[in-house]
Amino acid sequence: MNDTYKGIDRIGPFAYQRFAPTVPLLDNGSEPVRHKVIIVGGGPVGLATALGLARFGVSSVVIEADDSVCEGSRAACISRRSLQIVERLGALDQFLEKGLRWSRGRSFYREHEVFDFTMHDDPSEKLPPMINLQQYYIEHFLLQAIERVNASTPGVIDVRWNSRVTRFVALDAGAELEVDNGVEKYRTSTDWLVACDGGQSFVRKELGLELKGTAYEGRYVIIDIELPSNAPTERRAWFDPPWWPGSTILMHRQPDNIWRIDYQLRDGDSPEDALSPSRVQEFVQTHLDAIGEGHLPWKPVWTSVYRAGAMTLDSYRHGRILFAGNAAHAMPIFGVRGLNSGFDDADNLAWKLALVATGRANEALLDGYSAERIEAFHENAANAMRSTEFMSPPSRGFDLMREACLSLAKDNPSIAKLVNPRQTHAVTYSVNAGTPDTGFDAGPAPGSVAVDLPLDIEGRFLSDVFDFAAFTLLGFGMSAGRVRTLADLVAKIPVPVQVRNLGVVGSEADLFAAADEYEKILQSYGAADGCAYLLRPDGHVAARWRQPSVEDVWDGLSRACATVFDELEESCHS
Template sequence: MEIRLIMTVSSIDRIGPFEYRRFLPSIPPLDGAYDATSHDVVIVGGGPVGLATALGLARHGVRSVVIEADDTVCEGSRAACISRRSLEILERLDAAHDFVSKGLPWRTGRSFYRNEEVLVFSMPDDGVGKFAPMINLQQYYIEHYLLQAIERRNSLTPGMIDVRWASSVTDMKVGETGVDLEIRNALGIYRCRAGWLVACDGGQSFVRNALGLSLIGTGYEGRYAIIDIELPSDAPTERRAWFDPPWWPGSTILMHQQPDNIWRIDYQLRPGDDPEAALTPTAVETFVQRHLDAIGEGHLRWRPVWTSLYRAGAMTLDSYRHGRILFAGNAAHAMPIFGVRGLNSGFDDADNLAWKLALVVRGCAPADLLESYSDERIAAFWINAESAMRSTEFMSPPSRGFDLMREACLSLAGDHVSIASLINPRQTRAVTYQDSTLSSDSDPFDVGPAPGAPAKDVKLPQENLYLSDLLMAPAFTVLVFGDDRIGRDLNDALLKTGFPVHIAMVASGHPSRDSGRLSDSGQLLREAYGARNGSVYLIRPDGHVAARWHDPTPDRVRGAIERACAINEGSKETLCRN
């Protein structure tokens, strides 16, 4: 969680080569006091999660309006670590290329206790997927690249995503069929009707507060300062952590490299430290110079770029759906920064929500499908929170007892590998929706992603082709191994239903280029998925497995798709027919 206590920042027009674009407010064509267009979806908040949700909806053919209070992208690094799972999501949104081109990949972290290195960890990486386990990229670049993806989308379908800058929602009325909003900006006030509202308006969410909702969970007293500096250092891109460093005793310091020679430093305020005083220019200069001197980089010229404070916590709403209003990102939950689960969880929210809301808006699934969004993402929150809270309690001990335990671990870690593992920050990883109601009964497999798990990416024999490339379509993917008969039967049966379905045939040999089948000549895909001739995987539009079988019938696969869309006998009339 990042509860903003103080933020001091000058008016920034440029950070290194990055130039801020300022966007003007606008008033849409009106019918009286109302926006003349009634919108299917309005998204409140144009940060990374709101923009990703809009792109996800557009991918499925649903238009949206984004209401953003600021007139530009954010200032400061903020959420700066992007996981492999998030990059896979961003690839489906036509944004990953920019992220990867600019971001700095890393796999390694180092932890020091006073002057001794006590842990070197590497994030799990089997070398099979196309992305690094993590990249560092400032949030202003993240938002900028998402806006560029929106521009590309709008160039193909004009008006698909309407971002309305420098505008705030100041009132709302919620009904059974939609939401009525009051929107204000420098040009005036107007009202807007929406069938659905997605609240992505951050930790101080207006929408959440207007509904009288509160986050539940654990808040921590420890406070951290963030200082972004421009520093021409050639140190490697890795996560470094110093516990109780002699040059700043009683604190913990984290340091990350970001593009453009911007370095992110987080440090824990000690008992008695004044938060406001910690961000004064004199205090910032004293701390940073002392830290750089200690790590051998004090001779380099540096300058501060941005500063902020936060307090850690792991908290969530008890439901992410309230009638016609859905919550995502920090409006729905808050995570400590340790393990970088905040924004990465938000991207998972957007990915999970977009296809479900699109099916509901298009009349392809009942609104009950959205209950699974809330259930799955709250379950994911608690999985993430368990690791995040352990990391937070180690990084920022909540009591003297935790502090003594940490001191014992750190003092012994240099000589005991098993104890050193307790220092590992447990970086974020993709979550399995183990108990999802959208998963169907499946056949037993020896290996491979189980129902609820994200599909495992595999490099295919074709040049520069990965399994994830087949999951780009805004549809359910039916992955058929080897048996042409099953593939033909499924194709004939499923495509007539109107479900968004993509059939992907996997051949064990080298199929001809025009066969439409994928080569798995090295059997890598079969081995990773525990498949044999005739095996079938059903993969959801968000890349999670819905079901798997060794010899399924078309009826069984169709039933699994219906279950994944929350369709039952009483709601089958909602199926798409075009």
């Protein structure tokens, strides 16, 4: 992105805090301490990775080139799946308190509404399908979570502001880096380097790696404005509007009366001209006049230019260097898969890197991170590319097809479905999914995300009892003897595993649900008494069994950790 309004002190009520660079203790220009993990990039993905590692007791250093959180809305739509991740990171309350919940979107062709979609939003569910929240708030709330973590475990996350990696050398056992913070240039080293340094990743370029895929020619201007509008929180899209013909316009409400407007540059429009104050004034006023809000006072607070692309690295692991977020892949904004994909990267990577870095799992587990997240990229990209080709046609042929679709959509609901922006959703992994899956006709299959359901009248949900700093072996109505046997097994395994047994009040379970809720949970999981699910720390199902044996659980954990626990093999199979 090429953005303006750099160095701003405030957007609405949000005041930027500027951080001084940290000068670590040095010995002849080098840090005498070798770090377990260094994360390059202190945006949402880097901060989320650091928080995820800290859940497992793994310390990290975050090196961030800027002196504060980002400027402008940037990634502003957070999905339910990302909110599940944010809950594990300890920042959910702040996200929900400040974010604006929404589930509806409307699309217009010229002056007519042609499509209206509503995402599933059941009040009984724990989390909304989507919230709008500016990225500067996202980073701010993650930093507050880091402060809380450091208050209980001092120094587990060391965020170093205004610091830039100027050179690094990849080694078989880690990396050596040179850092310049404007006060001191120093050398430091790490066992593992995680590159979360964005679309222009320095780490990626230094290794000579390139993103491969599709880069679209169309450009979009992003304009954040402060506007005291009472319009509802929903996604609105205008195709070829009469007041700005030949373009597509998107508009989203954000907290603090900040509205985000994205619009497509037309042929012949230059990005530099589009960002000029006079052009911004002309476009925004024209648009607001057209939608009936031109009488309201407004002012621009941030602008940028964006080019859509769906590109990825061939691998997200290169020895002891790992890539996540925009350093690993690029996503179009349509369908809000950018930061949401980045949160999934961090969630998948953190527990795997923590187990490997502490010697509890084989390094092959990190190859699984790369394979799973590249699989997710291709699924996301397929949907995002279809949305992008509709929102910003790459050729005259696509343009004609879209024009025909939009002109017919108003009176043809089946055609109107083609206007659907295909919002992001949780991904099901097919690789490293765990043990063979047999005997289930329903419920979340291995690789998919566990279903979260109400547990009792006290307002607890199933996810409230999962330990996401560990694997969870969730049993349904298992006998006390079976639970003890499985608990004895997992106690001998070096990776953390909690065993929970769900049942109705009065049963042998240690976790209780009301009878009605228990039946609903059994139905949703396709389960019956005696069944068990093995859930990974990122909430994905690793394996499930009708009547799990010790051998089953040993095999499921071995597969999920890409590690053979040799010392248990003989006892498990005897």
